[in-house]
Amino acid sequence: MIDQVGRHVLLVLVENRPGVLLRVVSLISRRGFNIESLSVGPTEDPTRSRITIITDVDDESWEQITKQLNKLIVVHKITDLTNEPSIERELVLFKVNAPAEKRSEVIEIANLFRASIVDVGKSSLTIEATGSQDKMEGLEDLLRAYGIKEITRTGKIATARNSKDV
Amino acid sequence: MADEKKQQKGTVAIAGAPRGLGSKNPKQGQTMTGAQALIASLEAEGVEVIFGYPGGQTIKMYDALYDSTQLRHVLARHEQGAVHEADGYARATGRVGVAFATSGPGATNTVTGIATAYMDSIPLVVITGQVPRAMVGSDSFQESDIVGMTMSVVKHSYLMQSSENIARTVREAFHIAKTGRPGPVLIDVPSDLLDEEVLFEYPDDVNIPSYRPTYRGNVKQTKAAARLIADAKRPVLYVGGGVVSSGASAEVTELARSMRIPVVTTLMAKGAVPSSEPLNLGLAGMHGSRYASWALDKSDLIIACGARFSDRVTGDINSFAPEAKVIHIDIDPVEIDKVREAQVPIVGDVKRVVTSLTLELEKIDAHPDTQAWIELIGEWRKQFPLYDESVGDLPDEVVPEIAMMKLSELLDPEASIVVTEVGQHQMWAAQFIERELPRTFLSSGGLGTMGFGFPAAVGAAFGCPDKTIVCIAGDGSFQMNMQEMATAAINDVPVKVVIVDNRALGMVRQWQTLFYNKRYSASELDSVPDFVKIADAYGWKAERVERPEDVVPAIKRMLSDEGSYLIDLVISRDQNVYPMVRPGKGLDDVIGVIDSGEGRTMEEGGAR
Ligand SMILES: Cc1ncc(C[n+]2csc(CCOP(=O)(O)OP(=O)(O)O)c2C)c(N)n1
Numbered sequence: 225m226i227d228q229v230g231r232h233v234l235l236v237l238v239e240n241r242p243g244v245l246l247r248v249v250s251l252i253s254r255r256g257f258n259i260e261s262l263s264v265g266p267t268e269d270p271t272r273s274r275i276t277i278i279t280d281v282d283d284e285s286w287e288q289i290t291k292q293l294n295k296l297i298v299v300h301k302i303t304d305l306t307n308e309p310s311i312e313r314e315l316v317l318f319k320v321n322a323p324a325e326k327r328s329e330v331i332e333i334a335n336l337f338r339a340s341i342v343d344v345g346k347s348s349l350t351i352e353a354t355g356s357q358d359k360m361e362g363l364e365d366l367l368r369a370y371g372i373k374e375i376t377r378t379g380k381i382a383t384a385r386n387s388k389d390v
Numbered sequence: 391m392a393d394e395k396k397q398q399k400g401t402v403a404i405a406g407a408p409r410g411l412g413s414k415n416p417k418q419g420q421t422m423t424g425a426q427a428l429i430a431s432l433e434a435e436g437v438e439v440i441f442g443y444p445g446g447q448t449i450k451m452y453d454a455l456y457d458s459t460q461l462r463h464v465l466a467r468h469e470q471g472a473v474h475e476a477d478g479y480a481r482a483t484g485r486v487g488v489a490f491a492t493s494g495p496g497a498t499n500t501v502t503g504i505a506t507a508y509m510d511s512i513p514l515v516v517i518t519g520q521v522p523r524a525m526v527g528s529d530s531f532q533e534s535d536i537v538g539m540t541m542s543v544v545k546h547s548y549l550m551q552s553s554e555n556i557a558r559t560v561r562e563a564f565h566i567a568k569t570g571r572p573g574p575v576l577i578d579v580p581s582d583l584l585d586e587e588v589l590f591e592y593p594d595d596v597n598i599p600s601y602r603p604t605y606r607g608n609v610k611q612t613k614a615a616a617r618l619i620a621d622a623k624r625p626v627l628y629v630g631g632g633v634v635s636s637g638a639s640a641e642v643t644e645l646a647r648s649m650r651i652p653v654v655t656t657l658m659a660k661g662a663v664p665s666s667e668p669l670n671l672g673l674a675g676m677h678g679s680r681y682a683s684w685a686l687d688k689s690d691l692i693i694a695c696g697a698r699f700s701d702r703v704t705g706d707i708n709s710f711a712p713e714a715k716v717i718h719i720d721i722d723p724v725e726i727d728k729v730r731e732a733q734v735p736i737v738g739d740v741k742r743v744v745t746s747l748t749l750e751l752e753k754i755d756a757h758p759d760t761q762a763w764i765e766l767i768g769e770w771r772k773q774f775p776l777y778d779e780s781v782g783d784l785p786d787e788v789v790p791e792i793a794m795m796k797l798s799e800l801l802d803p804e805a806s807i808v809v810t811e812v813g814q815h816q817m818w819a820a821q822f823i824e825r826e827l828p829r830t831f832l833s834s835g836g837l838g839t840m841g842f843g844f845p846a847a848v849g850a851a852f853g854c855p856d857k858t859i860v861c862i863a864g865d866g867s868f869q870m871n872m873q874e875m876a877t878a879a880i881n882d883v884p885v886k887v888v889i890v891d892n893r894a895l896g897m898v899r900q901w902q903t904l905f906y907n908k909r910y911s912a913s914e915l916d917s918v919p920d921f922v923k924i925a926d927a928y929g930w931k932a933e934r935v936e937r938p939e940d941v942v943p944a945i946k947r948m949l950s951d952e953g954s955y956l957i958d959l960v961i962s963r964d965q966n967v968y969p970m971v972r973p974g975k976g977l978d979d980v981i982g983v984i985d986s987g988e989g990r991t992m993e994e995g996g997a998r
Pocket residue numbers: 811812813814815816838839840841863864865866867868890892894895896897898
């Protein structure tokens with residue numbers, strides 16, 4: 225009965241209070257699962273926050289995790305986007321080696337991906353990019369040729385497509 | 391709506407309102423200190439007893455408590471003892487148990503008690519002192535992050551941030567502890583809040599939109615369950631602790647009787663269905679009888695009521711009850727499909743669901759044909775008794791099984807509560823002590839906490855002064871919290887303790903006998919201390935019993951004595967608990983079953 229391990233996307237609507245994130249995260253980490261991506265922020269209602277969690281687990285454990293999360297008193301609502309049409313976004317900052325002679329090449333690549341240059345140093349550029357995972361991976365591949373000094377990600381946020389109530 | 395309210399009140403797990411006066415309390419609307427507000431909140435909630443231990447960060451609470459005429463504070467001798475006492479009080483009475491501890495070491499001492507209550511879904515409110523807010527996080531003296539440490543063993547917890555929230559937080563904590571699936575709630579109170587001036591307004595209602603347990607079972611599923619029961623040939627009711635917390639004993643027993651369905655119980659549910667009910671087969675699983683285990687294992691329909699398919703019951707889950715469909719009734723959706731897939735899951739309060747289920751069964755005029763099944767189980771019951779003389783115990787030794795049977799005969803099941811520690815003695819007690827009522831057999835089922843039983847017995851004695859409280863302990867377990875003898879002695883609450891004394895950590899030693907070539911690594915205790923002298927030092931009466939003929943007279947002396955009394959019951963180290971399902975194996979792979987009065991069947995080659 226070994227289930228497939230797969231990528232799961234979960235939106236958790238919680239109380240916007242201290243300690244809440246810890247409760248949510250520890251329920252997942254306690255079972256030995258790694259959280260691939262996590263982001264939190266207040267919602268249209270400032271007393272609530274929405275957490276987007278992406279993790280790799282088998283379906284059976286996933287069901288347990290969602291049920292356990294639902295049981296937490298600080299959790300208002302859980303939406304499983306794993307098999308739902310949804311939009312996922314992540315903002316990535318790339319700090320790339322770009323000595324003067326390469327700078328225009330790097331800028332051209334950034335433009336191609338509709339990314340913007342947010343900081344310029346003597347020998348490096350910081351690029352801010354957002355988009356789908358494919359797009360980010362494509363950009364990363366191209367930038368690698370110049371030497372990436374640092375990648376910083378916000379963690380993915382997600383929302384259901386259409387007017388599905390989330 | 392009114393009807394709905396009334397029905398909700400009827401069920402322990404549902405009624406969330408204060409037991410006390412709530413907003414009608416006499417202090418409502420007064421201005422007072424945070425410490426006074428905390429105490430007034432507990433009074434408004436209807437608390438009668440608090441088990442605790444003071445310290446620097448709770449001294450203000452204790453000062454306010456000094457003025458309370460309603461609250462009785464029981465000074466334990468260890469914070470672990472205090473929490474187990476509150477737990478025993480809760481198990482025996484069905485009320486919320488309350489414990490106090492100070493910050494730092496006081497708080498960390500509560501962790502085992504909280505975890506024990508969590509595993510067995512016992513409603514507790516544990517209030518800990520914390521260093522003042524300005525010092526939190528600075529490694530100040532006696533600071534510990536108790537909210538963080540207990541996060542995975544509480545139903546909910548609060549780090550109080552403002553004195554205005556004291557009343558509301560206490561109200562919420564009690565509501566959460568006792569509704570839905572009950573459990574422990576921790577409130578950590580920074581001590582500076584206790585000095586602030588607050589206007590005391592105790593609320594009656596709580597508003598927690600994110601907490602709405604499901605009480606009423608799904609109608610469609612209930613109908614589906616009724617149809618399965620009507621068609622079943624070999625059904626079995628698998629009754630767990632949820633039946634006790636929901637107060638559903640009468641309903642479940644009636645369901646068994648009206649449909650003629652055999653019952654097996656978990657350790658937590660002992661007493662939920664009377665032992666005298668012929669359909670009740672008692673404990674199944676690791677040390678359950680062969681007939682109870684087989685009834686589960688060979689059934690075609692398991693009706694699980696407030697039970698969670700613990701590995702101690704099912705053995706190897708992959709070979710468990712291969713032909714059974716499962717109806718799973720539980721208030722906690724997490725339990726559904728967690729271990730065993732349910733064909734018909736019903737999330738709801740057991741009492742309500744079983745009531746609707748019984749109505750539905752009447753409606754469809756269900757009469758499952760279980761006669762052959764009951765007869766078959768009856769034959770197993772004759773063939774595989776839990777004890778008979780054919781096992782060849784020595785005539786000059788105290789036999790634990792017989793001692794338990796005698797004790798059971800001498801106890802009034804309506805007026806006694808039996809509390810156990812953890813180990814072999816716990817299993818003998820579960821096998822041989824007969825119980826007629828729920829909340830009269832208390833044991834640490836989920837966590838298996840040695841050191842729970844004795845303080846829990848003390849707590850039960852505070853909650854049920856009209857009942858005889860008997861703690862069945864092992865010599866190992868008793869030593870874990872025996873300082874609580876002082877708590878019983880000083881407060882004049884009589885507790886009877888029977889130490890089944892094998893001078894060993896018997897259950898560990900049993901495993902070493904059976905599976906580790908009798909290599910008794912760290913499992914033998916020797917005859918230290920002298921429990922009779924210890925009892926004497928605490929002002930208890932006590933005697934040692936070494937001969938079989940002395941057992942009954944000694945128990946009689948113990949039970950007829952007014953005060954606390956200890957019997958040090960000396961048994962052989964080599965007594966083992968049987969039957970025993972081989973660890974990790976299915977319910978069929980059992981050692982030590984008695985077959986047709988031919989002694990125990992022991993497979994050779996015990997070592998794995
Ligand atoms: C706090 C704690 N530590 C260790 C154990 C492991 N353990 C389970 S049973 C047992 C032996 C119990 O000995 P005793 O209380 O003398 O009872 P007996 O088995 O001899 O009846 C031990 C050590 C436990 N359950 N709880």
